[in-house]
Amino acid sequence: MQFSVLIPARLASTRLPDKPLADIAGLPMVVRVAQRAALAGAARVVVAADDPRILQACAAHGVQALLTRQDHPSGSDRLAEACTLLGLDGDDLVVNVQGDEPLIDPALVRRVAELLAERPDCVMSTAAHAIETDADFRNPNIVKTVIDAAGRALYFSRSPIPCWRDGPPGALPTQPAPLRHVGLYAYRAGFLRRFPQLPPAPLEGTEALEQLRVLWHGERIAVHVTLHAPGAGVDTPEDLARVRALLA
Numbered sequence: 001m002q003f004s005v006l007i008p009a010r011l012a013s014t015r016l017p018d019k020p021l022a023d024i025a026g027l028p029m030v031v032r033v034a035q036r037a038a039l040a041g042a043a044r045v046v047v048a049a050d051d052p053r054i055l056q057a058c059a060a061h062g063v064q065a066l067l068t069r070q071d072h073p074s075g076s077d078r079l080a081e082a083c084t085l086l087g088l089d090g091d092d093l094v095v096n097v098q099g100d101e102p103l104i105d106p107a108l109v110r111r112v113a114e115l116l117a118e119r120p121d122c123v124m125s126t127a128a129h130a131i132e133t134d135a136d137f138r139n140p141n142i143v144k145t146v147i148d149a150a151g152r153a154l155y156f157s158r159s160p161i162p163c164w165r166d167g168p169p170g171a172l173p174t175q176p177a178p179l180r181h182v183g184l185y186a187y188r189a190g191f192l193r194r195f196p197q198l199p200p201a202p203l204e205g206t207e208a209l210e211q212l213r214v215l216w217h218g219e220r221i222a223v224h225v226t227l228h229a230p231g232a233g234v235d236t237p238e239d240l241a242r243v244r245a246l247l248a
Helices: 030-038 052-058 075-086 108-120 134-138 190-195 202-207 214-215 237-248
Strands: 003-008 045-047 064-066 093-096 126-132 144-147 154-159 179-188 221-226
Touching: 003 030, 003 075, 003 108, 030 045, 030 052, 030 108, 045 052, 045 075, 052 064, 064 075, 075 093, 075 190, 093 108, 093 190, 108 126, 108 179, 108 214, 108 221, 144 221, 154 214, 179 190, 179 221, 202 214
Parallel strands: 003 045, 003 093, 045 064, 126 221
Antiparallel strands: 093 179, 126 179, 144 154, 144 179
16 A cells, blocks of 8 residues: 655744744754654655745755645645645545644554555545543543444534433443544545635534534545554644654
8 A cells, every 4th residue: 555645834823933943853844744644654745835935945855845836725635736736636545644643643543544555435534533531532632533333534623412311411422432533534635635725604604613524525534543642743832842842
């Protein structure tokens, strides 16, 4: 099985300006992400950037990068352009690793790619893990998912799902355990290039979750349930300080 890893990297960030270039133990964050992703055994790892400064930082550390348009509304649109620039199409497998995940588990990256290769009934695959605390279950910033008997996503939500109607007040459901969605995706390149052309779904706008567009249009997403939560991403200066301390 061969797959490519594409890493969308956008310089503008309201909470952490110039985030892809943030120094983490001597390397720009986007370079650290690319190095972790390379350990998954991908045929190639490519950063899809919106600014020449990201390209320069990648080139200085031997990471392949290409320049994409600055006006893309989402990371998926940026990756669709990258697929075109790289000549990827049809059943070529592409894993989207976010550019702010310097602690991403290479084994998880590979497993998500393997899952999609095993599932011709699905156009995408992703990952999830069991939620262990009520605080996480109730947190709208933590996306939840529910899956069917074949391991395909039924829905994604910021609300606590599933609802345990007859359970003790405030208790976490146990059958099935609630799942936290991990924002790691594998796509068939042909679908990734088609995705930006699909009309946005009303549910997508309500929940602010782009993956709901896939389900809305009748496509399927396979979900790998991992036993371990992935390493923390970097969204804020506090997150950055935490990761710097871990990698110091």
